[in-house]
Amino acid sequence: MHARAVLVTGGAGYIGSHVCKALAEAGWTPVAYDNLSNGHAWAVRWGPLEKGDIRDRDRLRAVVATHRPDAVLHFAGRIEVGESLKAPLEFYDVNVSGTLTLLDVMVEAGIQALVFSSTAATYGVLESTPAPETHPCDPINPYGRSKLVAERMIADVGAATGMGWTSLRYFNAAGADPQGAIGEAHRNETHLIPLAIEAALGERGVFSVFGRDYPTPDGSCIRDFIHVSYLAQAHVLALKRLLDGGASTTFNLGTGLGASVLDVLCCLETVAGVPVPTEYRESRAGDPPALVGDPSRAKTALSWTPCRSDLTSIIADAWRWHTGDMFSRSFAAV
Ligand SMILES: NC(=O)c1ccc[n+]([C@@H]2O[C@H](COP(=O)([O-])OP(=O)(O)OC[C@H]3O[C@@H](n4cnc5c(N)ncnc54)[C@H](O)[C@@H]3O)[C@@H](O)[C@H]2O)c1
Numbered sequence: 483m484h485a486r487a488v489l490v491t492g493g494a495g496y497i498g499s500h501v502c503k504a505l506a507e508a509g510w511t512p513v514a515y516d517n518l519s520n521g522h523a524w525a526v527r528w529g530p531l532e533k534g535d536i537r538d539r540d541r542l543r544a545v546v547a548t549h550r551p552d553a554v555l556h557f558a559g560r561i562e563v564g565e566s567l568k569a570p571l572e573f574y575d576v577n578v579s580g581t582l583t584l585l586d587v588m589v590e591a592g593i594q595a596l597v598f599s600s601t602a603a604t605y606g607v608l609e610s611t612p613a614p615e616t617h618p619c620d621p622i623n624p625y626g627r628s629k630l631v632a633e634r635m636i637a638d639v640g641a642a643t644g645m646g647w648t649s650l651r652y653f654n655a656a657g658a659d660p661q662g663a664i665g666e667a668h669r670n671e672t673h674l675i676p677l678a679i680e681a682a683l684g685e686r687g688v689f690s691v692f693g694r695d696y697p698t699p700d701g702s703c704i705r706d707f708i709h710v711s712y713l714a715q716a717h718v719l720a721l722k723r724l725l726d727g728g729a730s731t732t733f734n735l736g737t738g739l740g741a742s743v744l745d746v747l748c749c750l751e752t753v754a755g756v757p758v759p760t761e762y763r764e765s766r767a768g769d770p771p772a773l774v775g776d777p778s779r780a781k782t783a784l785s786w787t788p789c790r791s792d793l794t795s796i797i798a799d800a801w802r803w804h805t806g807d808m809f810s811r812s813f814a815a816v
């Protein structure tokens with residue numbers, strides 16, 4: 483019997499590729515749909531790669547007609563908070579228009595289930611931490627606003643058509659596949675942990691800490707880091723729940739615990755056994771001081787546990803990936 487297909491937009495990217503691995507291990511055929519603007523063909527190892535843009539209706543239609551997926555997991559999008567302030571229209575184009583095009587094709591094809599990659603950035607500045615899903619959404623950057631519009635569009639289409647959906651609001655995905663097959667390899671890296679690793683290895687000069695006067699115990703921002711492989715597990719569980727008739731809803735995917743930028747640097751120095759050369763810079767526009775999520779709803783409804791998500795395990799996996807053979811061979815193959 484053939485494994486059932488699911489369409490994974492953005493399946494060549496960091497989180498999408500880890501989810502493809504988890505889906506294949508759970509018996510699915512993940513069909514990655516990606517324009518490779520920030521992902522890699524080498525990261526698509528557990529199913530076919532269909533190259534295409536999320537805004538290209540005809541290409542999407544053709545891919546759906548070929549693979550006839552039971553469901554869609556939608557990761558494709560622009561992701562960098564800082565960039566979104568410089569190029570808001572690009573973010574609205576890909577994250578909003580792209581999601582609209584995808585929904586249109588799904589409705590036309592009668593696909594009844596969608597798992598959407600949303601974000602903690604939809605909340606804005608938290609009134610209290612850890613934030614539950616009922617926390618007000620008032621995003622402070624175009625990235626978060628574009629994802630919130632997409633979330634609401636999905637809910638409206640679900641209400642009108644009966645399509646089931648689950649929006650997963652990730653906090654900070656981090657780490658790498660513990661077996662070393664894939665890891666975080668954004669082309670234009672802006673994320674804290676990979677940049678700090680590159681600074682520790684002397685590949686990038688000094689690491690810049692953005693802001694030292696936040697209202698946090700050490701003055702640097704606080705984030706809730708969640709191991710990418712266990713984030714991936716939650717997608718498999720959410721897909722199963724949706725296909726079993728579970729109600730459409732939103733889940734936070736975080737640990738409920740925060741770590742500061744300085745905590746991350748300190749932990750990396752311990753894991754790597756070398757210092758991270760560091761400087762302080764102005765705070766980055768659009769960064770809220772603290773983002774920590776309450777994952778209780780996901781834990782209960784999905785029977786999910788965010789394993790391996792202590793800072794040491796996350797950073798050790800990221801370090802192993804970055805310094806391993808796969809990382810250098812992967813980039814050499816681009
Ligand atoms: N990384 C995080 O910590 C984090 C946190 C919250 C939410 N998210 C969301 O998770 C999703 C995946 O994030 P990621 O970190 O894996 O990013 P990523 O950039 O590694 O993955 C996104 C993928 O989408 C593809 N893509 C971008 N624009 C496209 C387009 N127009 N058409 C087709 N494909 C396109 C890219 O090539 C890339 O492979 C995103 O939707 C992001 O908003 C990420």
Ligand SMILES: O=c1ccn([C@@H]2O[C@H](COP(=O)(O)OP(=O)(O)O[C@H]3O[C@H](CO)[C@H](O)[C@H](O)[C@H]3O)[C@@H](O)[C@H]2O)c(=O)[nH]1
Binds near residue numbers: 601654673689773
């Ligand atoms: O060189 C750097 C890079 C980052 N930071 C700081 O490290 C923290 C984390 O920054 P990242 O860029 O790694 O991640 P973000 O929290 O900005 O955003 C990530 O998590 C969000 C949800 O929390 C989003 O969804 C988004 O897609 C994803 O990139 C922030 O306080 C940032 O100011 C630095 O100090 N120096």
